[in-house]
Amino acid sequence: MTPSPISIDSSPSDTGQALAQAETLCQERGVRLTDLRRRVLEIIWSHSKPMGAYAILDVLRDDGRQGAPPTVYRALDFLLEQGLIHRLASLNVYAGCCQPDSRHGGQFLICRDCGQVNEMNSPAVENLLGAEAAARRFEVLTQMVEVLGRCPDCQRGTLSDVG
Amino acid sequence: MTPSPISIDSSPSDTGQALAQAETLCQERGVRLTDLRRRVLEIIWSHSKPMGAYAILDVLRDDGRQGAPPTVYRALDFLLEQGLIHRLASLNVYAGCCQPDSRHGGQFLICRDCGQVNEMNSPAVENLLGAEAAARRFEVLTQMVEVLGRCPDCQRGTLSDVG
DNA sequence: GAGGTAATGTTATCTTATAGCAAATATGCC
DNA sequence: GGCATATTTGCTATAAGATAACATTACCTC
Numbered sequence: 001m002t003p004s005p006i007s008i009d010s011s012p013s014d015t016g017q018a019l020a021q022a023e024t025l026c027q028e029r030g031v032r033l034t035d036l037r038r039r040v041l042e043i044i045w046s047h048s049k050p051m052g053a054y055a056i057l058d059v060l061r062d063d064g065r066q067g068a069p070p071t072v073y074r075a076l077d078f079l080l081e082q083g084l085i086h087r088l089a090s091l092n093v094y095a096g097c098c099q100p101d102s103r104h105g106g107q108f109l110i111c112r113d114c115g116q117v118n119e120m121n122s123p124a125v126e127n128l129l130g131a132e133a134a135a136r137r138f139e140v141l142t143q144m145v146e147v148l149g150r151c152p153d154c155q156r157g158t159l160s161d162v163g
Numbered sequence: 164m165t166p167s168p169i170s171i172d173s174s175p176s177d178t179g180q181a182l183a184q185a186e187t188l189c190q191e192r193g194v195r196l197t198d199l200r201r202r203v204l205e206i207i208w209s210h211s212k213p214m215g216a217y218a219i220l221d222v223l224r225d226d227g228r229q230g231a232p233p234t235v236y237r238a239l240d241f242l243l244e245q246g247l248i249h250r251l252a253s254l255n256v257y258a259g260c261c262q263p264d265s266r267h268g269g270q271f272l273i274c275r276d277c278g279q280v281n282e283m284n285s286p287a288v289e290n291l292l293g294a295e296a297a298a299r300r301f302e303v304l305t306q307m308v309e310v311l312g313r314c315p316d317c318q319r320g321t322l323s324d325v326g
Numbered sequence: 327g328a329g330g331t332a333a334t335g336t337t338a339t340c341t342t343a344t345a346g347c348a349a350a351t352a353t354g355c356c
Numbered sequence: 357g358g359c360a361t362a363t364t365t366g367c368t369a370t371a372a373g374a375t376a377a378c379a380t381t382a383c384c385t386c
Binding site for chain 3: 032034036037066067068070071074075078
């Protein structure tokens with residue numbers, strides 16, 4: 001007997017927790033987390049890296065589900081509206097939100113080498129951006145911060161390669 | 164009159180100045196600001212709003228110039244590499260850089276209503292982001308900040324739309 | 327179970343961006 | 357100048373990302 005055939009990088013418990021919280025939030029808000037929407041959220045959470053819409057679509061099709069691009073994009077739109085996921089504009093990919101209960105624009109640390117993404121959500125950054133915008137009499141609706149660089153793991157990798 | 168010292172809202176003199184500075188910088192760096200590249204930079208600067216690649220291509224064709232998408236994208240790649248323009252990932256558009264002599268990731272205030280974009284380039288924001296990233300042992304390569312909201316003019320009303 | 331609304335299926339199309347190779351042009355050298 | 361080289365541009369095709377428009381299905385309420 002082979003063990004679990006599923007090779008998923010991010011921890012199943014994270015995914016489960018995220019799905020449970022999404023369920024709760026949607027109930028509170030009176031919106032419907034349908035099978036499709038839940039499954040798309042699950043797919044996003046079960047991968048270590050953020051995914052593109054068409055990659056998500058591929059997984060849906062592997063499920064045996066019918067689907068075309070709009071299937072995925074509509075689910076993504078819903079999840080974005082509910083703040084359950086973020087869109088990383090610089091990469092055209094979608095990632096699960098770690099704090100879906102508080103609406104916020106995303107602040108992300110994106111590793112150039114391994115593709116991993118870390119959500120910062122620093123209130124200090126958000127406040128400073130708000131202040132700088134206000135100083136220019138600009139009314140802020142949403143903030144988007146994407147920092148490209150190298151994560152601690154990939155820095156270590158390079159150091160050991162070099163030294 | 165530009166409402167703030169740093170603005171992408173451009174006048175002909177801004178365009179001329181930007182082109183002259185680009186010329187100087189490219190000479191200093193030993194890279195070639197060819198006719199095509201100069202013209203693309205000029206097109207971007209002579210529009211009040213940042214432009215998409217295909218809009219730029221349309222203008223090139225109006226010039227009577229031959230061209231296909233790669234023509235534009237290669238020029239854009241060059242201008243991006245030289246820091247002469249920025250790419251606004253959230254809108255897939257390109258805007259002239261106000262401080263091409265100092266390499267920096269962009270910080271932008273994007274008006275949802277009129278589409279105007281202001282480049283902030285706040286050192287405070289850049290420093291804070293750097294600090295927050297460093298606290299997470301993340302090595303920063305480039306920062307990208309895009310704030311969506313409403314510019315002062317559009318807050319006052321939609322007068323400018325009609326005129 | 328009839329009627330209305332929300333969600334999904336389906337086809338086609340649009341926008342944005344790149345791959346790959348050929349032709350032209352600039353640059354350096356003699 | 358004439359030639360070799362590398363860079364730039366022209367051009368065709370296609371990949372990748374996203375949406376429009378309409379048909380169908382599921383869900384809820386009465």
